[in-house]
Amino acid sequence: MKIKDRTVLKNLGSCGFGGASNTGCVDVLDGKVVRIRPLHYDEHYTPEDLNEWRYEVRGHTFRPGMKTLLPPLSLAYKKRAYSPNRVPYPLKRVDWDPAGDRNPQTRGLSGYERISWDEATDIIAAEIERIGREYGRRSILIQGEGHGETKVVSGAHGCSSLMLDYVGEEPGDYLIQARQPDSWEGWYWGAKHVWGMETHGQQNPQDNVIKDVSENSDAVLFWGADPETTPWGWGGLQPSRLCYWFTEIGVKQIHIAPDVNYTNAVHADKWIPILPNTDAAFQLAVAYVWMTEGLYDKEYVATHVEGFDWFEYYVLGHEDGIPKTPRWASEKCGVPSYRIKAFARYWGKHRVSIAHCNGGGYIRSCFSHEPARLEVCLLGMQGLGKPGVHQFKFIEWVLQGVNPVPPSEIYPTLMGVYHGWRMGAPKHFIPKTMTPDAIVGRYTHENPMTWFGHVVCFMRREDQFLKFQYPEPDAHPIHMIWSDTPCWETCWNGGNAYQDAVRDESIEFYLVQHPWMENDTLLADIVLPVSTLFELKDIQADIFSGQWNKIIYEDQAIESVGESKGDYEAVCEIAKKLELYGGEYEGLYEKLTCGRTIDEDIEYGYSISEVPLDEYPFEKLKEQQYFAFPTKKDWEKDPVGLELFARDPVAHPLRTPSGKLEFYSIGLAEHFPDDKVRGPVPHWIEEADGHEERISSARAKDYPFLLVSNHPRWRVHAQHDDIPWLREIPTCKVRGSDGYLYEPIWVNPADAERLGLADGDVAKLFNERGAVLGGVLVTERIMQGVLYQDHGARTDILEYGAGGLDRGGANNLICPSATTSKNAAGEVTNGFLVGIEKADVSELAKRYPEAFARDYDAAAGLCASARIVKEA
Ligand SMILES: Nc1nc2c(c(=O)[nH]1)N[C@H]1C(S)=C(S)[C@@H](COP(=O)(O)OP(=O)(O)OC[C@H]3O[C@@H](n4cnc5c(=O)[nH]c(N)nc54)[C@H](O)[C@@H]3O)O[C@H]1N2
Ligand SMILES: Nc1nc2c(c(=O)[nH]1)N[C@H]1C(S)=C(S)[C@@H](COP(=O)(O)OP(=O)(O)OC[C@H]3O[C@@H](n4cnc5c(=O)[nH]c(N)nc54)[C@H](O)[C@@H]3O)O[C@H]1N2
Numbered sequence: 001m002k003i004k005d006r007t008v009l010k011n012l013g014s015c016g017f018g019g020a021s022n023t024g025c026v027d028v029l030d031g032k033v034v035r036i037r038p039l040h041y042d043e044h045y046t047p048e049d050l051n052e053w054r055y056e057v058r059g060h061t062f063r064p065g066m067k068t069l070l071p072p073l074s075l076a077y078k079k080r081a082y083s084p085n086r087v088p089y090p091l092k093r094v095d096w097d098p099a100g101d102r103n104p105q106t107r108g109l110s111g112y113e114r115i116s117w118d119e120a121t122d123i124i125a126a127e128i129e130r131i132g133r134e135y136g137r138r139s140i141l142i143q144g145e146g147h148g149e150t151k152v153v154s155g156a157h158g159c160s161s162l163m164l165d166y167v168g169e170e171p172g173d174y175l176i177q178a179r180q181p182d183s184w185e186g187w188y189w190g191a192k193h194v195w196g197m198e199t200h201g202q203q204n205p206q207d208n209v210i211k212d213v214s215e216n217s218d219a220v221l222f223w224g225a226d227p228e229t230t231p232w233g234w235g236g237l238q239p240s241r242l243c244y245w246f247t248e249i250g251v252k253q254i255h256i257a258p259d260v261n262y263t264n265a266v267h268a269d270k271w272i273p274i275l276p277n278t279d280a281a282f283q284l285a286v287a288y289v290w291m292t293e294g295l296y297d298k299e300y301v302a303t304h305v306e307g308f309d310w311f312e313y314y315v316l317g318h319e320d321g322i323p324k325t326p327r328w329a330s331e332k333c334g335v336p337s338y339r340i341k342a343f344a345r346y347w348g349k350h351r352v353s354i355a356h357c358n359g360g361g362y363i364r365s366c367f368s369h370e371p372a373r374l375e376v377c378l379l380g381m382q383g384l385g386k387p388g389v390h391q392f393k394f395i396e397w398v399l400q401g402v403n404p405v406p407p408s409e410i411y412p413t414l415m416g417v418y419h420g421w422r423m424g425a426p427k428h429f430i431p432k433t434m435t436p437d438a439i440v441g442r443y444t445h446e447n448p449m450t451w452f453g454h455v456v457c458f459m460r461r462e463d464q465f466l467k468f469q470y471p472e473p474d475a476h477p478i479h480m481i482w483s484d485t486p487c488w489e490t491c492w493n494g495g496n497a498y499q500d501a502v503r504d505e506s507i508e509f510y511l512v513q514h515p516w517m518e519n520d521t522l523l524a525d526i527v528l529p530v531s532t533l534f535e536l537k538d539i540q541a542d543i544f545s546g547q548w549n550k551i552i553y554e555d556q557a558i559e560s561v562g563e564s565k566g567d568y569e570a571v572c573e574i575a576k577k578l579e580l581y582g583g584e585y586e587g588l589y590e591k592l593t594c595g596r597t598i599d600e601d602i603e604y605g606y607s608i609s610e611v612p613l614d615e616y617p618f619e620k621l622k623e624q625q626y627f628a629f630p631t632k633k634d635w636e637k638d639p640v641g642l643e644l645f646a647r648d649p650v651a652h653p654l655r656t657p658s659g660k661l662e663f664y665s666i667g668l669a670e671h672f673p674d675d676k677v678r679g680p681v682p683h684w685i686e687e688a689d690g691h692e693e694r695i696s697s698a699r700a701k702d703y704p705f706l707l708v709s710n711h712p713r714w715r716v717h718a719q720h721d722d723i724p725w726l727r728e729i730p731t732c733k734v735r736g737s738d739g740y741l742y743e744p745i746w747v748n749p750a751d752a753e754r755l756g757l758a759d760g761d762v763a764k765l766f767n768e769r770g771a772v773l774g775g776v777l778v779t780e781r782i783m784q785g786v787l788y789q790d791h792g793a794r795t796d797i798l799e800y801g802a803g804g805l806d807r808g809g810a811n812n813l814i815c816p817s818a819t820t821s822k823n824a825a826g827e828v829t830n831g832f833l834v835g836i837e838k839a840d841v842s843e844l845a846k847r848y849p850e851a852f853a854r855d856y857d858a859a860a861g862l863c864a865s866a867r868i869v870k871e872a
């Protein structure tokens, strides 16, 4: 079938999890995507039709805008479909033989040969059946929970587990790699014990918090926030417009961060440079100034706070003999004490709110629960929930009420036909942060690996007090990995350790389904080629565009690239083969599909989406391709953030044991009485629980810099790293003397001079866990003593495993493996120690001739063909 010239709508956000955003009009000519452009709402609606929301402040007006606000990542997305990095057809690792030698030790090194879908699904079904029979299905580890293309019927992640739910007596009989609350580890493991909720806005809607901030705040603290960058992932450019708006109406913007990020560069009134992950020291000193100078809301504290005296006891130094003075803090955080004092006095005398996207590096560093808790304490000392005193998020999230802009009248949901991972308590699971540890077989039934909590977002606070173990008493350890999220090595805590783990002989089969030949995909035994969203039909509920909710009918834009299929279709093919084994596999395909085709799923999904069908009929949806829904009536009358709690904490308690802001956490005191790192009262922690990542640490002699590893501006984590239009931007890649595009490392001019580093040099970031290369960018935008390289670069491994070397600049390979702290199984991927030195590229080329000769497209980077050794 030839797909004719036309325009189709696609959501081009990269959040995944069924949450659409960034709707683009995709123009198709001669069967190819030629252009992506914003959707103009005014082709179908007037602002009145949509009951347009507005902020009117001091003679200025903010309106949502009548076209979608696409970021560069979305505008350039067609390049991903046509990337030379696409997996062209099913592949098998040449030296992996399911009937003979499996060679786990050569994962990552082996080439791949072309096989057919038929052969691939035969092998896969046979392995699933055999492993299930020999060990039980709980020895199959499902990695199916990342961000990514937002697909609903074709669900990008987790289809594998949906299928396995239909096998055996009860759903859930497999091992899940549980999705961490990685975006906000600190809020989850820390702040939740102070204010009972997890992320901002979870308890009280924040629909009109930005309105209130606009009207009432003197300043907004961007405490590790870059709304010119990270909303791009799935919210578009609305937050950028809001920063201009704050300037227009005179709301001051103060940035606290080690780097001058893109928002800071354009909008900031002030920058307070701070060493990575030392925010807790800075915050304690602010509290010290307020306590000693009487600059806090004593009445509010008396009525809204539990355990203030414990906090005061610690801050003033009565507990450990060390008052947390600005001078004490300045040695740790690198902010001069006079600046801390001036800042604390300004804050103590003005109405100040704090803005985040998700938190910034310190929220994913060791002991991240401490700065997160301290932030809520500081807000509490200034009357959190009163006019102009809030915490708010620029990034919209899937929960109703967490969106920082007014809600729509209709809140569509397509969960009924979503073939993907859902947040919820998995039955059998390991935390994603502990996957390498689990695999290497260090743990046995007698000596199991243990942790607390389901480690999944949006669980109740009490969940963190439940203890779990691996292997479970009646289950075998892991023997197979099935991944549709193959970026562990470049996104999680200690990629080199992961590479070593998956080469363990206990892993008999490693299956990956993915559109692109990159990262963990290169460790797999079988690779299935997956279609991008352009190649599929789907239906989407856009609930975080920051304008209006809408529902989108996504027609197929182009034919499949190569032999790819949608993730759901791929799993369906496996189900068909498994059926042939009969018994518990009988009727599997029918059960998985519920007897519906994809077209029928789309129509059925719409019929149960909570959109009133008489007003918005399906046929009209197909014709117009979307419906936008009007803003909720009287949205201005909703309470603002924690306004109700601020007014009356007894009538509107928080979900903490005391119902108040717990500066002393009753839950932590009761359940972890011996935990000195996450004790009941937030503290400054120098080193503990396997982390020595301070400039005061002995390791700092060899690795003297703290690394900032932000969310990439020109990617979403591991995604988009092959887009030529972005890669040619100088802050996206640095061209080395060998012509290769290296991942930038920002170095302060003073450090660069001392180390003899210049713009364009290739340098090596290293610690005892290994090394990654990067291209030097000398800039005042990073403070002295700190290096910055974005996270998520595509790996190009020169040497695998512990002590390894990566040319791609995937610094997660050398992140700490230990979790946030002993009882908090969060990820630590930021603010860790590294050294830097100039690298001699020609020397490396001689040492790694094969790697340097890999098929490389000067514009897009590594090619899939680099790994394919035999064509059938
Ligand atoms: N150093 C450092 N590390 C970090 C962080 C940090 O700040 N610094 N942040 C952390 C945070 S908050 C997060 S959320 C994680 C991100 O971690 P992930 O959510 O795991 O990362 P992504 O790269 O967004 O996507 C996951 C994978 O899905 C793939 N994918 C995309 N679309 C599809 C599809 O349609 N089908 C299939 N099969 N695959 C698809 C992508 O190519 C990628 O390999 O990283 C964490 N790691
Ligand atoms: N373009 C793009 N958009 C994305 C993503 C992406 O990868 N790319 N990822 C998405 C995801 S999953 C998430 S969770 C969010 C993440 O959103 P955030 O958590 O807000 O993003 P980060 O880049 O980790 O940090 C934001 C800023 O914090 C500052 N910072 C870094 N370390 C520290 C520190 O130790 N202390 C202080 N005070 N500041 C620090 C830096 O200036 C940085 O720019 O973004 C989402 N959107």
Ligand SMILES: [Mo]
Pocket (backbone or CB within 6 Å): 182, 183, 184, 358
């Ligand atoms: Mo995230």
